[in-house]
Structures are given as structure tokens and as C-alpha cells.
Amino acid sequence: MSDSLSRPSGPAVVCHDCHLRLARPGADRGHWYCPRCGARLGSQHRLRAQAVIALAATALVLWLPAISLPLVYVDQFGAAGSVTVLSSAAALFGDRYGLVAAVVLGTLVVMPAAQMTALLVAMARLHAGGRPRRWLWWYRQGREWAMPEIFLLGALIATTELGENTSLRLGTGLFFLLGLVVARWVAEGLADPAVLDRILEQRDAEAGDAARL
Numbered sequence: 484m485s486d487s488l489s490r491p492s493g494p495a496v497v498c499h500d501c502h503l504r505l506a507r508p509g510a511d512r513g514h515w516y517c518p519r520c521g522a523r524l525g526s527q528h529r530l531r532a533q534a535v536i537a538l539a540a541t542a543l544v545l546w547l548p549a550i551s552l553p554l555v556y557v558d559q560f561g562a563a564g565s566v567t568v569l570s571s572a573a574a575l576f577g578d579r580y581g582l583v584a585a586v587v588l589g590t591l592v593v594m595p596a597a598q599m600t601a602l603l604v605a606m607a608r609l610h611a612g613g614r615p616r617r618w619l620w621w622y623r624q625g626r627e628w629a630m631p632e633i634f635l636l637g638a639l640i641a642t643t644e645l646g647e648n649t650s651l652r653l654g655t656g657l658f659f660l661l662g663l664v665v666a667r668w669v670a671e672g673l674a675d676p677a678v679l680d681r682i683l684e685q686r687d688a689e690a691g692d693a694a695r696l
């Protein structure tokens with residue numbers, strides 16, 4: 484008899500990080516956490532899919548100018564030059580730091596665009612009633628690996644490390660990059676993986692019900 488009381492009342496929740504199966508807590512509000520890995524699992528917030536789509540599209544439009552336009556103009560001993568995201572990666576390749584250059588290209592150039600594309604497609608499919616698990620998986624990887632904000636930090640550090648006879652001007656690319664970073668931050672804030680998981684679970688349950696009818 485006591486067994487029926489301890490049995491989960493609703494459908495099980497599967498942790499998106501360690502895949503531990505858990506009973507859904509009785510209270511359906513707020514957040515709860517995976518006891519094994521500590522990942523946040525529950526959230527009562529609603530997903531604002533159209534806002535996320537708009538932000539992901541904005542980030543994608545800003546991506547190309549952000550990586551190709553000059554972040555800063557450097558003027559040293561009368562010789563002027565500019566630094567872009569792509570030129571710094573190319574310089575690393577040229578200096579035989581091939582691995583570093585590959586990491587820079589992956590985390591700062593490719594991943595932000597891949598992540599925003601995955602988010603855009605996933606949100607559009609969720610909005611249309613689909614269950615885009617694979618696209619959401621890519622979006623999650625991007626949360627871990629995409630870090631375009633590093634270049635903002637780099638530009639900031641560059642301004643403090645200027646020697647004499649060197650002047651530095653901010654380039655338009657920096658503002659595109661700033662816009663990209665902000666759009667991505669807000670999109671990630673709205674597209675909380677815990678909320679996305681809950682929507683997928685709900686869709687799975689609905690699909691299961693439909694199949695039984």
C-alpha cells in the first residue's frame with residue numbers, strides 16, 4: 484500500500500545532462516535540480532518562441548560583419564593596421580599556432596553561427612508543433628562552446644596594453660560583435676533548456692496519447 488504513495492504520480496523527467504530518470508515533483512512550479520549532477524530541470528516560465536526567433540535571426544545577421552569588419556584600428560609608429568576576428572585567426576595560423584587558431588575559429592567564429600542557426604530552426608519547429616530534438620542538442624552544445632564575447636574582452640585588454648607611439652581606434656566590427664553577443668545572451672536567457680525539455684516531454688506525452696487513441 485505504501486508503495487503506491489511513493490510511486491511518481493506524473494510522467495518521469497529525464498535529466499538532459501546525465502540522463503537520470505526522475506519522478507516529477509508534486510509541486511509543478513519553480514525550478515528543481517537533478518540529484519546526481521545538479522542540472523536545473525524544472526521551470527514554469529513560458530517559452531517566447533517568436534522573440535527567440537527574432538533574436539537568433541538578429542545574431543545571425545550581425546555575425547558576418549562582426550567577424551569580418553575591423554574590431555580595432557591600430558596606429559603604431561605611423562604604420563596603420565586593423566584587426567578583425569578572421570585576421571587574428573589567420574595570424575595564428577601564420578605563426579604556426581594551428582591548434583590555437585582552430586580553437587579560435589571553432590569557438591569564436593563557427594560555433595556562434597551554428598548555435599544561432601540551430602536555435603532558429605529549433606524554435607521555428609517548436610512553434611509549428613514539432614519536436615526538434617537534434618537541433619536543440621546542437622543549441623545546447625553551443626551554450627557550452629560558443630564564446631564570441633572573448634573578442635570583446637580581447638579588444639578591451641588591447642586598449643590597456645598600448646605602448647607609447649601607439650594609438651587605437653574602435654572599429655565598426657566591434658559594435659556588430661557587441662550586438663551579436665547581446666542578442667545571443669538574451670536569446671539564451673529566453674530559450675532555457677529546462678523549459679525546452681518540458682515542452683518536448685509534453686509533446687511526447689501528447690503524441691503518446693494520440694497514438695493510443
Ligand SMILES: [Zn+2]
Nearest residue numbers: 498501517520
Ligand atoms: Zn543529471
